[in-house]
Amino acid sequence: MAKRIVKLTFPQKLVKEPLTFQMAKKYNILPNIRRAKVTETVGELVLELEGQEQDLDKGIEFLKKAGVIVESIVGDILE
């Protein structure tokens, strides 16, 4: 099993969609929410994802395709 720490940003139109649940169920990923913030315009979720390496890739791709911004929690390293 592998782990990935990610920050998900949901644009306003996606805030009400249960995308995290769908991703978890479809790709057998265990999401552990550590931080969340929802404002008028945006939803932010910081979580740890646990699953098979390939499933994590697929799950993240699923979220990206749906319109969620997926970022690594440490930001870009190259500076």
Add this chain to the structure above:
Amino acid sequence: MSYVNGLKCRECGREYPKDVLFVCEYCFGSLEVDYDYAKIKKSLTKESLKDRPKTMWRYAELLPIDKEPTVGLFSGFTPLLKANNLARVLGVRELYIKDDSVNHPTLSFKDRVVSVAISKAREFGFDTVACASTGNLANSVSSQAASCGLRAFIFIPADLEAGKVVASQIYNPNLIGIEGNYDEVNRLCSEIASKYRWAFVNINIRPYYAEGSKSMGYEIAEQLDWKLPRHIVVPSAGGSLITKLWKSFKELEKLGFVDKVNTKVYCAQGQGCAPIVTAIKEKSDVIRPVKPKTIAKSLAIGNPADGYYAVDTVRKSKGWAEEATDEEIVEAIKLLAKTEGIFTETAGGVTLAAAKKLIEQKVIPEDESIVVCITGNGLKTQEVVTKSLPKLTKIKPNLASFEEHIKNGDRQKIAENKVIEYYI
């Protein structure tokens, strides 16, 4: 003697011991160094500074190392010069350049952060340091690791310009070019950092590393005789410098060195990579990552780690932000060289171009003090200005040839000089 209590999460405030940690294990927020300011106040006074060396280490109590620094002993205390010629051109009264293009040992502001990071890494007992970089950071880590005999692994994109490769390679580190796009390079470095027990200065040592930037703020305050400027224009890549400059001013306020901080902070980025500027202008809390496309490669971070904090700093200070096109960057580099005799790299061009626009827009008023932070040296990015400079004049080795030349070819230059004299 240590003045550091430990590390503290910037999000949830949870406290950690001073160790090789960089992310809060509870909320994944980033960690920051937490100081004992009461203890610092007793030791660091204006009086005590009189006998200290003119380097960044004169503010040692406010830097996160417990012992004497072991590298970068001459880093910092770069000139703050009153830029009267440039001020006249821009139509402002009081303009200063903080000139880190002459920082020691590798001519960029990165020498400040790397001096702290490697000194700290040695305190922790690491024998290997590493970084992922596109230029200035690679140069500074390579140089400073060599100076203290540490093994260094430097990861750079494989297609980096030759000049930047040479300026790291000369120090004989393990320099590794990664064949891949920007995201792949980031992903690989993150994996390497989590697997090998190395001091990755901008990953697992980041909380300590980033504190080095504060020295620039202390110096500006001291060089202005403990008066903070009303406006400061700062380049942003990951967003750390702007955040730490603000922190340095607030610390000086807390310690009684300056009056209440009344400085507006402005963020400058290149137009092809301006996620922080965009968030500030759109009044958004969200930093939208971008694919960098700017000649200012040292600022080309598409997903800035401290982006949110940079936006927050600018907002708290009631500052603003501006971006510069590639053409504006080149023009600003040339303007600084022509008026003040300083050759800066593209990041400096971004900062001056942004400052110029903010002044033209009257966002920065003409009659208040302004500091423009110049963070790197133009000798490292010569290729961006080469095309826009006149070709070398060649003459025969005799007086007649020279006189023929000044009779014909030099008229334009005399006229150009007159324009400059008009401003001066």
